[in-house]
Amino acid sequence: MINRLTIIGVGLIGGSLARALKAAKACNEVVGCGRDAVQLQKAVALGVIDHYETDPAQAVAGADMIVLAVPLGAMQDILRRIAPNVSAQSRIVTGPLSPTWAAQSRA
Numbered sequence: 205m206i207n208r209l210t211i212i213g214v215g216l217i218g219g220s221l222a223r224a225l226k227a228a229k230a231c232n233e234v235v236g237c238g239r240d241a242v243q244l245q246k247a248v249a250l251g252v253i254d255h256y257e258t259d260p261a262q263a264v265a266g267a268d269m270i271v272l273a274v275p276l277g278a279m280q281d282i283l284r285r286i287a288p289n290v291s292a293q294s295r296i297v298t299g300p301l302s303p304t305w306a307a308q309s310r311a
Contacts, residue, residue, distance in 0.1 A: 206231035210267040211253070212260055212282055214238050218273030219252050226251070237263035265289045271297045 209225065211218040214236040222234050236253035237260050238244050244256035257263035264270050264286045272279055279298060290296065 206269045208233045208235065208267045209269045209271065210235045210237060210263050211271045211273055212237040212263060212286075213271075213273035214244060214247050214253060214256075215273065218271060219247060221271060221273065222247075222252050231269070235263050235267065260285045261289045264294070266291075267294055269295050269297065 206225070209222070209231040211222050211234065214222065215238075218236070222236065225231050226234060234253045236244050236247050236256040237258065238256070239258065241256070241258055244253070244258070247253045248256060260282055268291075270286070270290065272282055274282055283296075
C-alpha cells in the first residue's frame, strides 16, 4: 500500500495512473504537481488527485512513492529540484527503467 503518492505531471499518463491507483485503493493520498493551478484544481474537482502543489519540492515532501510523468527533457530539472525533499525511503518512478535507476542511484 502506498501511503502518499506524488505524481508530477497530472496529464494523460499521470492522471490515468492516479485514477487507476485510487480505484484500486492502492494508495491513501494522491498529491498532484504541475505548472497550471487551474488544471490541477480541475483534477481535484474530478477526484483524480486529493490535493496539489505547483512546487515539485513541496509536492514530494513526505511521499513514499513519486511518479515523474513529465517529458524526458524535463526530468533532470525536476530531479534536481526535488532532491532535497526526497527521503531515503521514497521510491521514484520515471518509466520502465526505474528499478535499474533506483538501484544504481543508491549504490
